Amino acid sequence: MAVFALVFLAPIAYSVYLSLFRTQLIGGTTFVGADNYVKALGDPQFWSAFGRVALFLVVQVPIMLFLALLVALAIDSGRLYGASFFRISVFLPYAVPAVVAALMWGFMYGTRFGLIGNLNDLLGVSLPDPLSSDLILASIGNIVTWEFVGYNMLILYSALRVVNPSLYEAAEMDGAGQLRIVWAIKLPALRGALLIATIFSIIGSFQLFNEPAILRDLAPNAITTYFTPNYYAYSLSFRGQQFNYSATVAIVMGVITMVIAYVVQLRGMRKGA
Template sequence: MRAETLTQEAPLRQHKKKVNIAKRRQYAAAYALSMPFMVMFALMIAVPLFYAGYLSFFKKQLIGGVSFVGMDNYVRALTDPSFLGGVGRMALFLVIQVPIMLGLSLLFALILDSGMLRLQRFIRLGVFLPYAIPSVIATLMWGYLYGKDFGPFAQLAKALGLPAPDFLAGGNVLFSIMNIVTWGFVGYNMIVMYAALRSIPAELYEAARVDGASEWRLAWSIKIPAIRGALLLTTIFSVIGSFQLFNEPNLLRVIAPAAIGQDYTPNMYAFQLSFVNQDSNYAAAIAFLLGIVIMAVSYVVQLTANRKERAS
């Protein structure tokens, strides 16, 4: 009886052994395929991040060289008007620009998804095309358009006998930058939302239309609630992009130095500290605090969205 049982269990053990070998091979293949990414992530992100954190706890002095100062750089940053002013400016940028940009993106996505337009592919490509233009090129182009002495808007105003608008004046330059960023990223966010809309089952629309729902009702009651994930994703990406703003104000500073200072945004300030003032330790602390601000705002956005979803 014992021998008979062992004979029956032998094939089962062999099968389990083969399954375990197959799993090990799958795990080995998965690790091998993911290893290039992990190596690049470690070299390009993790190691520089830890090194920047290490630098932020030190200070370079003319007398005494580099010394450990603990949290002094962070305390200095929290009382630095240049850093706080840049963060506040970007917070204002976020509150005004992001809702406008995402609102336009959602509007274009809903219009394209409704199927009421002709030449949809051409229109979709036209809205997305500005995103394909590098931000440096886009800023140079808009800088020319904004020019008070040579720009087409100024030339048109002079032809009409009107004073030339100064888009790069101190009180206008932030809104001019908002326009550049909105022009460049509406198409990207539209594509994300449009792809989410196309994944909604058509049966929902058919059932709603049978009940007499209009296109507006479909959009408000079915489409927008169904793409909350895409809306949250684009919002978080926009929060990150707002606080990391660099190219646009840095390039416009050449033609509007009176309106855009070296500390106009936190990223510009950190760049100035590190590569011009040679104060990489304090710049590292500024960068870490900026990352904390971004994480905090992103968390609040996600928490608010989750609460609204549970409430509904």
């Protein structure tokens, strides 16, 4: 409890404290109450960043979970050759630090020095620039999907391993095919695991920071200082020296994330019931 209070509760309390003040060059630090929160709720840059990660969540998370589900079902089917090697291979990207993954993919995305540039020179074509303003969000989504498909696969695969094998045997005796077994037995058994993976993915999407922060030097025109809410809070604090407003943005985003995750959990529990 002492460690929990020190590393979790104390930083939150200090952030709330900072958000109630405003530090100015002239006048020093003054108590402003909820003024910073009113400013954040009316800040177009904050809502632009929020809309971007919301779009990222709506598109990237279903694709990632669908791929994780397919891999988990394939490994659990018992018909996949080299299933153990395949499982480790899919999970391995999760062991790569996010910073390293962003640097690696950023190099491959490069049109002047990376894989895309090499393909352009080799084939004599002009492929779309993954680091352009139009494609940067999709490029980041590709990196995140590559990183976390294996993590979510492991959650789903673990849930499948606890299903009683006698259910499969009874279904086969009744003449059910593999697709019917998946639909009638495996998918219902995965409802709780899918809910957990979805909540984790929602929280992770709203916390998006590492990939934009690393790729910004490679795509300065595509990634702004308010590309995501977390990156916006970071920029306010470490580049703009606006510590109080940065804490406010972080708290507002944290509350929004908790509310959305809680609503998704309630809806999932009601459907499960």
